[in-house]
Amino acid sequence: MTVRTHTGVRPMAAGTATRLPWWALSLSMVAFAALFVFVAGQGEARATAGDAADEGGGVLTRVQQIQHSLSR
Secondary structure (H helix, E strand, O other), X not given: OOOOOOOOOOOOOOOOOOOOXXXXXXXXXXXXXXXXXXXXXXXXXXXXXXXXXXXXXXXXXXXXXXXXXXXX
């Protein structure tokens, strides 16, 4: 004797729209705005950095400072 398993999922009728919760739209908007500000802010940082040929110099200097402070 076979027993049909109840999955708990009802098929949706044709033309039925699914509504998103309010936070789904707001989280995507916040993420987009944060990425936009991050990308837009990089141009200003490069313009005020001084020597454009030495882009990795700031990172290297910071790593050396951290190594020096840890070696004490």
